[in-house]
Amino acid sequence: MIQLKPQEQEKGKVSRSLPSWEEIVREHQQKIYNLAYYLCGNSHEADDITQETFLKAFENLEGFRQEAGLRTWLSRIATNTYLGRKRKKSRHESISLGETTVWDHSGNPERIIIRREMQWCILHVLEHHLPRQEYKVVLVLYDLNGLSYGEISEVLGISVSAVKSRLYRARQSFKNHLVKSGCIDLVKDYTCYCEGANKV
Amino acid sequence: MKCEYVQRRLFLYLGKELEPFLSKRIERHLKECPICRNELNALIKTVKLINSISAPPLPRDYSKLDYRLMALARSKGKDGNTATLK
Numbered sequence: 001m002i003q004l005k006p007q008e009q010e011k012g013k014v015s016r017s018l019p020s021w022e023e024i025v026r027e028h029q030q031k032i033y034n035l036a037y038y039l040c041g042n043s044h045e046a047d048d049i050t051q052e053t054f055l056k057a058f059e060n061l062e063g064f065r066q067e068a069g070l071r072t073w074l075s076r077i078a079t080n081t082y083l084g085r086k087r088k089k090s091r092h093e094s095i096s097l098g099e100t101t102v103w104d105h106s107g108n109p110e111r112i113i114i115r116r117e118m119q120w121c122i123l124h125v126l127e128h129h130l131p132r133q134e135y136k137v138v139l140v141l142y143d144l145n146g147l148s149y150g151e152i153s154e155v156l157g158i159s160v161s162a163v164k165s166r167l168y169r170a171r172q173s174f175k176n177h178l179v180k181s182g183c184i185d186l187v188k189d190y191t192c193y194c195e196g197a198n199k200v
Numbered sequence: 201m202k203c204e205y206v207q208r209r210l211f212l213y214l215g216k217e218l219e220p221f222l223s224k225r226i227e228r229h230l231k232e233c234p235i236c237r238n239e240l241n242a243l244i245k246t247v248k249l250i251n252s253i254s255a256p257p258l259p260r261d262y263s264k265l266d267y268r269l270m271a272l273a274r275s276k277g278k279d280g281n282t283a284t285l286k
Contacts, residue, residue: 026263054265178242
């Protein structure tokens with residue numbers, strides 16, 4: 001566990017070269033929460049994973065090597081925390097539509113419902129229709145969390161070419177599922193118009 | 201240029217990650233091949249669809265949590281005493 005000097009504890013400082021712990025959390029919390037949410041598809045679990053991630057980071061901050069960026073390091077902890085929890089849970093636990101969060105500023109109830117269904121579909125495909133868990137992880141890290149190939153390579157401890165290969169297969173699997181279900185032809189302006197008729 | 205060769209590189213083409221000469225060759229192929237054009241359109245839709253997920257708002261400000269206390273509670277929990285994270 002990290003040992004803080006008394007004067008550092010008072011100021012909330014963790015190291016001379018790093019920003020204060022509070023600043024670190026404030027800067028990265030939205031990205032880490034989003035990552036957790038996209039991985040587990042559930043806002044309550046995402047809250048737990050985020051909390052657990054920052055707690056683990058706090059406990060291990062002394063071991064943080066600055067050649068990796070803080071965001072990369074925190075993303076690695078969050079991803080491993082998610083995978084650890086996932087291994088303990090049933091593979092077929094499903095995401096409830098009621099738990100799907102949609103952040104829509106339009107105020108249009110119909111649009112919110114359509115987007116909520118769409119979001120549920122995407123999370124459902126990510127969870128249940130990609131042949132391998134690692135495909136989902138790389139897709140979330142790259143397409144949803146905006147990490148670079150190099151950063152993902154550090155998060156997952158694999159080569160950049162392996163990241164590219166996994167990403168290619170993940171997107172291909174996702175696309176193949178949309179084609180197979182027929183949803184790809186019904187998606188207009190990136191909202192769902194199949195109204196649940198195409199069971200994904 | 202074979203369709204399979206083109207289709208394996210469409211994501212890289214979309215991400216502008218190919219050498220310019222290869223991108224031009226793929227563009228020429230796409231003009232002539234409706235199958236690969238369909239594949240490209242499906243990939244564009246897929247990526248945009250995945251990116252359309254909205255970010256949920258934070259349920260709390262994690263910087264306000266007392267991590268020292270939580271870490272202490274956890275270490276006590278590991279020692280056999282009851283402790284919770286929240």
